[in-house]
Amino acid sequence: MKQPRIPALELVRNPKPSANKGRRVTSYDVARLAGVSQSAVSRCFKPGASVSKEMRARVMQAARASGYQPNAIARSLITRRSHLVGVILSDFTNLHYPEVLFELNQGFSRRGVHVLLFTLRHERDVDEVIERVLQYQVDGVVVASTLSPQRIDYFAKRQIPLVFFNRSIRDRLVSSVCCDQAGGERLLVNALVNAGHKSFACLSGPDDSLVSIQRTTGARDRLHELGFDKIPIVQGDYTYESGQAGVRELIVNNRPDAVICANDVMAIGCMDTLRREYNMNIPEDISVVGFDGIAPALWSGYSLTTIRQPVRQMSAAAVGMIMDRVDRPDTPAEMRVFAGVMQGGSSARVA
Amino acid sequence: MKQPRIPALELVRNPKPSANKGRRVTSYDVARLAGVSQSAVSRCFKPGASVSKEMRARVMQAARASGYQPNAIARSLITRRSHLVGVILSDFTNLHYPEVLFELNQGFSRRGVHVLLFTLRHERDVDEVIERVLQYQVDGVVVASTLSPQRIDYFAKRQIPLVFFNRSIRDRLVSSVCCDQAGGERLLVNALVNAGHKSFACLSGPDDSLVSIQRTTGARDRLHELGFDKIPIVQGDYTYESGQAGVRELIVNNRPDAVICANDVMAIGCMDTLRREYNMNIPEDISVVGFDGIAPALWSGYSLTTIRQPVRQMSAAAVGMIMDRVDRPDTPAEMRVFAGVMQGGSSARVA
DNA sequence: GCTTAGGATTTTATCGCGCAAGTAAAAATA
DNA sequence: TATTTTTACTTGCGCGATAAAATCCTAAGC
Numbered sequence A, B: 001m002k003q004p005r006i007p008a009l010e011l012v013r014n015p016k017p018s019a020n021k022g023r024r025v026t027s028y029d030v031a032r033l034a035g036v037s038q039s040a041v042s043r044c045f046k047p048g049a050s051v052s053k054e055m056r057a058r059v060m061q062a063a064r065a066s067g068y069q070p071n072a073i074a075r076s077l078i079t080r081r082s083h084l085v086g087v088i089l090s091d092f093t094n095l096h097y098p099e100v101l102f103e104l105n106q107g108f109s110r111r112g113v114h115v116l117l118f119t120l121r122h123e124r125d126v127d128e129v130i131e132r133v134l135q136y137q138v139d140g141v142v143v144a145s146t147l148s149p150q151r152i153d154y155f156a157k158r159q160i161p162l163v164f165f166n167r168s169i170r171d172r173l174v175s176s177v178c179c180d181q182a183g184g185e186r187l188l189v190n191a192l193v194n195a196g197h198k199s200f201a202c203l204s205g206p207d208d209s210l211v212s213i214q215r216t217t218g219a220r221d222r223l224h225e226l227g228f229d230k231i232p233i234v235q236g237d238y239t240y241e242s243g244q245a246g247v248r249e250l251i252v253n254n255r256p257d258a259v260i261c262a263n264d265v266m267a268i269g270c271m272d273t274l275r276r277e278y279n280m281n282i283p284e285d286i287s288v289v290g291f292d293g294i295a296p297a298l299w300s301g302y303s304l305t306t307i308r309q310p311v312r313q314m315s316a317a318a319v320g321m322i323m324d325r326v327d328r329p330d331t332p333a334e335m336r337v338f339a340g341v342m343q344g345g346s347s348a349r350v351a
Numbered sequence C: 001g002c003t004t005a006g007g008a009t010t011t012t013a014t015c016g017c018g019c020a021a022g023t024a025a026a027a028a029t030a
Numbered sequence D: 001t002a003t004t005t006t007t008a009c010t011t012g013c014g015c016g017a018t019a020a021a022a023t024c025c026t027a028a029g030c
Helices: A009-013 A027-034 A038-044 A053-066 A072-079 A096-110 A123-135 A149-158 A181-194 A210-225 A240-253 A264-278 A311-327 B009-013 B027-034 B038-044 B053-066 B072-079 B096-110 B123-135 B149-158 B181-194 B210-225 B240-253 B264-278 B311-327
Strands: A084-089 A114-119 A140-143 A162-165 A176-179 A200-204 A233-235 A258-261 A287-289 A306-308 A335-338 A341-343 B084-089 B114-119 B140-143 B162-165 B176-179 B200-204 B233-235 B258-261 B287-289 B306-308 B335-338 B341-343
Touching: A027 A038, A027 A053, A038 A053, A072 B072, A084 A096, A084 A123, A096 A114, A096 A311, A096 B096, A096 B114, A114 A123, A114 B096, A123 A140, A140 A311, A162 A311, A176 A181, A176 A311, A181 A210, A181 A258, A181 A287, A181 A306, A181 A341, A200 A210, A200 A240, A200 A264, A233 A240, A240 A258, A240 A264, A258 A264, A264 A287, A311 A335, B027 B038, B027 B053, B038 B053, B084 B096, B084 B123, B096 B114, B096 B311, B114 B123, B123 B140, B140 B311, B162 B311, B176 B181, B176 B311, B181 B210, B181 B258, B181 B287, B181 B306, B181 B341, B200 B210, B200 B240, B200 B264, B233 B240, B240 B258, B240 B264, B258 B264, B264 B287, B311 B335
Parallel strands: A084 A114, A084 A140, A140 A162, A162 A176, A176 A335, A200 A233, A200 A258, A258 A287, B084 B114, B084 B140, B140 B162, B162 B176, B176 B335, B200 B233, B200 B258, B258 B287
Antiparallel strands: A114 B114, A306 A341, B306 B341
16 A cells, blocks of 8 residues: 655654754755755765765755754664774873873774773773763774673674773683783893893782783793892882882882883882982982883983883774774784884983 | 565564674564563663563563663664763873863763763864764763854854863853963962062963963063063973973073973973983072973972862863753853962972 | 667665654553 | 553654666667
8 A cells, every 4th residue: 555645744844944943954954955855965975976966066055054964873873883983991190091092093083983982990890881882882992901701702792893902811812902011021121131230120010900910020031031030029000109109118128220110100200219219310320111101201301211112003903903893894803912112211221 | 566565574673583693682672582562671771760670670681681782872863862072182292181081081971971082183173073073963062172153153053062171262252161371370470479580481382272372471461560571482382392492492592590381291391401401400590380280290300380270170160061051051151260279399489 | 850769877765773752552559 | 430550552863775766868760
């Protein structure tokens, strides 16, 4: 049975075209204004669609006149592509993360994808946050935190691209972009040992941080290989203050001639404390090395010897991996490990 | 020829409930699993809806079993509330912005609203970026950049809440949250003058930055009031390097005994250069002051005397203003100006 | 010259993405 | 029976994909 043409639907939709205060302008409005069908408007906004020149001109003019902008939300419902990605980071006190976020955002933005940002106060909040991310039908998720295996399974089953940033999972291979933490530490240790340092100490991050463990054990293992045993390790939490507190403890108990810090911010805390509270000269009296390569490490007041993570390349890789898997969902998981590069400074005597 | 009605719609929708690989779970799926209607499922996820205990339990169990999460995109289409806000910031090299972003994100997150992040390479890109933000039907926009009057009109007409962060518009009152830039500079100048400084110099930000203009003219005007004329001003761009370059120029040409920097990062660049290149003691030989109160200003290596912007309060205010206007669109525009607080350090002799 | 078949192109009509609001109906309670 | 709670049905948010219809173009045929 044939439906009769729906009468005057347009009038019902928008009783007074002039009084659309606060109302959104839809493609119907533009269609009516241009005297064409709604789908014609739709095709005009889709690159590569077959539209005649006159039609496109007329529609575009009507669109401009009415201030029409396609509704990305409605569009994503039908295309099943939101052009949204979730980025989940822990905190910003570690100055490394803002740099990562900036690069990720730039990378996605260039591809017409937008970043939905989530920051965690504690890594254990991640599961609750993930649920909220997923409700927005993001095209993918970049996460700098660990996830439960069930959660990872869920992503796999739903075929939602997921890339870990500087995290990897023991049991299975998941897509991730990492910096070679242990390798970086080995570079630092080699340089310190070659320069004649004899007693070492480590300042680690929080013990639920995999990155911290990788770095600290990387350094310790290499020291063991080179014949240095019983390396004292003090635990910090990546903050400046914990760098200060940690080095005080080390100075009192161990008086090392090289302090290996699990990140730059703590290394900077160390340096300030060594100079101002213990009147030590760096690197003559003691060497300090960090990890990350944050901007302040380059400030001439510190000139920190550290391992710079190639943040730009790593971010570009993460973006690329997400987008590849968006286009072809069966792309297999891949781990990409980037070498950190030693950034010579003057906070350590190195060979 | 007329198509026959598609039969067995549910079966077409999801041929094999068990094999829904990659397919989204919808409220229909949950409804079928729980043996209820789709609207019942919908109401179970709406707080305050009238649903019997047994029904809710059954639905929730089915939801859990199938891994159902409501589709926020589809929901927002009908409710006209996306629970998304756009945050537009310029760059991250100024370490102040990550702090702002973090606080904004926390504030919105607590209210169940999510941040869509946009960063500008140049402030002039803002119009293009705004269009993309609006396509996502954001509930509001927080922007730390200037906007054209037409664009502001557009927001007003569409009744989209818009709050400027540390920007205000000359011609009309728009909703904004600001720090009292000039007032902060006056505090600094007063303290410097009282401590006996005689020759001053300013290091400004880029000349398209309203904030920089407000700060630098604020300082200069107060100096004029106190009888100090002809204050040399060197222009920087808020970066560490421009702080270094700027102070070199000042030392060669003017040799001031107090340098007033338009932000902390430049002030830090100044300090490092004065100490390392000119062997000067701070604050004995020269005083340096900044503005913002970023975390590194508190590092004991700098202990910068500066004006701390109350970032947390300002962000909370911005969040509140957006949300108020979301709930009641006719809330009038309001400008909230927060006092910066002087953060005593040891980078300047102050009274 | 005009007409028309046949194909290529453009345009229109319809449907549904997933959900929630409104309304009508049914069940439970007073 | 009258009232309240709970449930089911229908519709439409705004748009894009699809298929159907309309239009245009070309060239053969008279």
